Amino acid sequence: MKVDFEVNGRAVSVDVTPRMTLADCLRHELNLTGTHIGCEHGVCGACTVIVNGDAVRSCLMLAVQAKGAEVTTVEGLSLEEGLTPLQEAFKRHHGLQCGFCTPGMLTTLHALLSEEPEASEERIRDVISGNLCRCTGYIPIIEAAMDARAAYQQARGDK
Amino acid sequence: MKLPHFEYEAPASLDEAVALLVAGDGSARPIAGGQSFVPVMAFRLAEPSMLVDLRNIPGLDKIEITDAGVRIGAMVRWRDVLDDARLVEALPLLPAAIDHVAHYQIRNRGTVGGSLAHADPAAEMPTIALTCDAVLEVVGSKGQRSVKAADLFMGPLMTSLESDEIITSVLLPAWPADRRWAFQEFARRRGDFALAGIALFYDEDASGAAHNVHIGAISVGDTPLRLAKAEAVLNGRKIDEAAIAEAAAAASAEVDPSGDIHASARYRKSLVGTLLSRALQGAANRKAK
Numbered sequence A: 001m002k003v004d005f006e007v008n009g010r011a012v013s014v015d016v017t018p019r020m021t022l023a024d025c026l027r028h029e030l031n032l033t034g035t036h037i038g039c040e041h042g043v044c045g046a047c048t049v050i051v052n053g054d055a056v057r058s059c060l061m062l063a064v065q066a067k068g069a070e071v072t073t074v075e076g077l078s079l080e081e082g083l084t085p086l087q088e089a090f091k092r093h094h095g096l097q098c099g100f101c102t103p104g105m106l107t108t109l110h111a112l113l114s115e116e117p118e119a120s121e122e123r124i125r126d127v128i129s130g131n132l133c134r135c136t137g138y139i140p141i142i143e144a145a146m147d148a149r150a151a152y153q154q155a156r157g158d159k
Numbered sequence B: 001m002k003l004p005h006f007e008y009e010a011p012a013s014l015d016e017a018v019a020l021l022v023a024g025d026g027s028a029r030p031i032a033g034g035q036s037f038v039p040v041m042a043f044r045l046a047e048p049s050m051l052v053d054l055r056n057i058p059g060l061d062k063i064e065i066t067d068a069g070v071r072i073g074a075m076v077r078w079r080d081v082l083d084d085a086r087l088v089e090a091l092p093l094l095p096a097a098i099d100h101v102a103h104y105q106i107r108n109r110g111t112v113g114g115s116l117a118h119a120d121p122a123a124e125m126p127t128i129a130l131t132c133d134a135v136l137e138v139v140g141s142k143g144q145r146s147v148k149a150a151d152l153f154m155g156p157l158m159t160s161l162e163s164d165e166i167i168t169s170v171l172l173p174a175w176p177a178d179r180r181w182a183f184q185e186f187a188r189r190r191g192d193f194a195l196a197g198i199a200l201f202y203d204e205d206a207s208g209a210a211h212n213v214h215i216g217a218i219s220v221g222d223t224p225l226r227l228a229k230a231e232a233v234l235n236g237r238k239i240d241e242a243a244i245a246e247a248a249a250a251a252s253a254e255v256d257p258s259g260d261i262h263a264s265a266r267y268r269k270s271l272v273g274t275l276l277s278r279a280l281q282g283a284a285n286r287k288a289k
């Protein structure tokens, strides 16, 4: 089936079988391997991408269901010229070690903070409870998110 | 785990969707948020010939509040329920329960209709529907009909719906403003499926005695359950310490949960009693508005 959608601001057209998940489509058809696949059944959160503004599990969505959607992957959250404030905060707080969970953490937190730049620590903890990390113990990730809020608050103010 | 092969259609009307299900003769399945059914297919618990995606069918994504109660479209997502501030007054038990469903990303896709059709005894929505005497509207090849939640759940992941029937909405009957209610569940981690849970409400007469007691239990049977014995203990009585203790004992005695790697049967039995007494205390102490 031919499916047209947008990934990171670029129009794409892929020919996929219905059984292909959006995660596999991004990785294998579009070579966007930043989206990681851990469990393939919705439990780990590594595959999180942003579809029409909402963070979703790309292993639980079919590529054919992305028809007409705007998809943002972790690749779409970085800048050519340097680190984004969220990436900078992850670096400063050691929010990653092996990096496997990081794409899911960044997409989830970007979706959250774009919509709720004032999110409380409790809210952030609740939101990333759906993302597993085997390395950091989560605290540095929460600290990074708390730190990055200022940039999202400012971005909202500038609009 | 890659998914099995299937065909895919996303029809723009209910009629077309039903026709596709009829043509599939039991092997075509609806898909809503996919948050349960994609894992089900990944584990090969189902290998449908075709998925009929309900996402393009208009009118299934509304929450309507009328004198009759709260009508929730089948394609309303968990996220939409939690974002709808009206529900906190109109049916406070619902958002309180849905707040325990899954995680952020899953709530952006998972739907009310999908959860009812999936009929997981560990899920919140089926027990809320049962506890609140909800009535579902379904459409199939034989036309439209209403199905009481009490007649829907047949077993784990089994409902009384025909394979060509689609849930279009569920009506939760109107909720008196001074109704007492509570929701309690225990899970290892927030957002995980409950080891056990209790949803309840009751009304009070002028003397303060409880009547119309409804108690639903999550994750302690093959289907969502009403705890009739515990309800009988409380109906007509003031909800005091003695009544709570008696009801909790009755609840523990009347359920027959199975054990698994997450919790033993004995633990779940005892947990039901504990959660019921916490819920009753919460309901009794909640300030009436």
Ligand SMILES: Cc1cc2nc3c(=O)[nH]c(=O)nc-3n(C[C@H](O)[C@H](O)[C@H](O)COP(=O)(O)OP(=O)(O)OC[C@H]3O[C@@H](n4cnc5c(N)ncnc54)[C@H](O)[C@@H]3O)c2cc1C
Pocket: A041, A042, A043, B029, B030, B031, B032, B033, B034, B035, B036, B037, B038, B039, B054, B074, B075, B100, B101, B102, B103, B106, B109, B110, B111, B112, B113, B114, B115, B117, B118, B122, B123, B124, B125, B165, B166, B167, B168, B191, B192, B193, B194
């Ligand atoms: C990691 C994880 C944790 C979760 N935790 C919880 C939790 O704590 N509590 C909880 O309740 N749920 C939980 N869920 C499940 C989630 O809430 C699902 O979204 C929900 O159970 C099903 O909704 P859906 O829209 O995704 O349905 P789908 O997965 O699309 O469909 C489920 C079933 O319903 C059928 N169906 C769907 N819509 C209709 C309809 N309108 N008419 C007839 N049949 C239909 C499908 O054919 C399928 O059999 C979890 C899921 C995951 C992946």
Ligand code: FES
Pocket: A036, A037, A038, A039, A040, A041, A042, A043, A044, A045, A046, A047, A048, A057, A058, A059, A060
């Ligand atoms: S790979 Fe999608 S949630 Fe684990």
Ligand code: FES
Pocket: A095, A096, A097, A098, A099, A100, A101, A102, A132, A133, A134, A135, A136
């Ligand atoms: S940094 Fe290794 S899993 Fe999170």
